[in-house]
Amino acid sequence: MSWNTLTRQVHRWLSIVFTATVIANFVAMGIGEPPLWVVYSPLIPLFLLMLSGLYLFALPYALRSGQRTSG
Template structure:
């Protein structure tokens, strides 16, 4: 398994974790004022999604090893 495949899998699983934390946040808000750790729980997966997403976004533009970069 190479680095790009691992990053894609981690990004997919992080999106599931982020979605679950956001849903849990809304459910907790339905019962009243949620604790602060519930409110801020989506932030860690969000920042990890940001970093992996930016890496995956820049991947097609990065020069590959073994290829000529220009004329």
């Protein structure tokens, strides 16, 4: 499995985890005052999504500039 394929898979699974933590956050807020770890739990997958998303966003540009310099 290539690095790009692995990054895409991780990004997809992180989006599922992020969505689940946000839903859990809203459910906990509907029940009452949630603990702080529930409130801040979406931040970890969100940060990892940002890193993998920036990598995937820059990937076509890096590949295109690499082809231009080698040719």
